Amino acid sequence: MEKKSVFRRFLYSQKVAPYVFILPFILTFLIFFAYPIVSTVVMSFQKVAGENTTFVGLKNYKTLMNPVFYKSMKNSIFYMLVSCAIMIPIPMVLATMLNSRHMRAKGFFRSMMFVPALTSVVVAGVVFRLMFGELEGSFMNQVLAFFGGDPVIWLRKPLTVWIALFILCLWRWTGVNMMYYLSGLQQISGDLYESANIDGASSVQQFRYITLPLLKPTTVYVLTISIFGGLAMFTESYLLFNGNKSPNNVGTTIVGYLYRMGMEQNNLGIGSAIGVLLLVIVMIINVIQLALNGTFKKGE
């Protein structure tokens, strides 16, 4: 057996090997995550012009106290709240219905519901922008006309903008969330329902006292992804309005405003301040969630 060099022996030792395995993560974490986080915090206190930076204290944050930023904040939070409110109960009920033993062709319906998730947000945005077009012949206006309504300029007024955004959200994610709930449902033992049947519990009672509590882990997960997805929403609005330019900022979100300041107006200082605020919000939600999960965690 040939003698291995000291370096080789070091690299191949059982002590060093794990660090070699996780090295790719450590490197990308430091370079592409930790460093950007630190640098965005630093930039948020600076005026950034190319390579030149000057310390400006809290000026960037003070600049953010303007109506447009408040509006984008309000929009993001509203979007997050409503998307949580619709993207949990609807998929849950659909999954329960689909999981019913009276249901035929489960596999087919399950797959069909999943198809929208396969389309890229851009393709979805293209179709929805055109469907919600302002022409009389645009699909949604035809639907309105069918029910005797007048054509609407959908992407102009807040109410109709929100309708379009939530329908888009519902369309793309119902299938995915339903899938989470289906796998949650499959982990509930059928015995529970059988004994409930024997005790004469109605299906509504069974849903309320068996299904709902046992789906809690799934609900917590879906809630988490909906909160973060909702807060960081930008692309959907960008596509619906064909750019980061909704009339009167009806569709401007936090990330949209960050993009506008940082990328479009090349003001990395203010953009970073927005990023830091978003980071703080996300951290607060994480801490709340960890605390809640810690308190109510069932014994594992």
Added chain:
Amino acid sequence: MKKKNKTLSILLFLFFAVVVLITMLPLILLLASSFRPGSDLMRFGLNFDIDWTMANLDNYKLLFSGQNNYFNWYKNSLLITVIQVVLALFLSACVGYGFAMYDFRFKNLAFACVLVVMMIPTEVIILPLYRLIIGMGIMDNMWGIMLPYIVAPMLIFFFRQYLSGISKEFLDAARVDGCTEYGIFFRIMLPLMKPSFAAMGIYQGMSSWNNFLWPMIVMRTQSKITLPVGLQSLMSPYGNNYDILIAGSCFAIIPILILFVCFQSYFIEGMTAGGVKG
């Protein structure tokens, strides 16, 4: 009792038939519109009033004519997706294996970092990342799109979970037989992980193929941009943009739909991988 069940069955079936029809409507609308000229869309809007006698494949012919960048974008997206899937699978498998099979100092701290990356929306750091990419000289370069996301925390998490079912004594046996630490990984573990590669490959493939915001920031040259960014750039109704936009959107999802039909269970497993297990 039996009769009641039957009615319930039919009602459920009808209900889902309607739900699925509504769900598929936008895609059917897109497909149907791809057979009519884009100028119709600009004049009359996107709808089902299609004169089927006039329907033709001109839009698709235009896609393949080479008079536009469509196939460049397609190629770029395909190339980036393939490279990113291969690299992300391999590197994340290494990391996941390291976390699952070894005990080492700072392991918990390092794994906490994985969770932190998963928890923070990537949009928070796009500005510093953009500056970093400029500094590294990889703007307008496909490595600028891929490098920051070359190791995927989600994949690490999944692989670690997957491997945690494998006994560590197995490793010791291999060591006794003279296998090196890396030999164990390459010769024994990678083959064992194959089933998880399918689902995770689809997860990573879908996110690379559909990624929009970051590629839009990194790429500047019109012929180098990716498919989603390219399609978005066609949304302003000039010239024959809409012809390419609609047919191009269809052509962007058709391959994925075919793959989905063939590998459904992997798709569903991959794209819902974040769900709670047990």
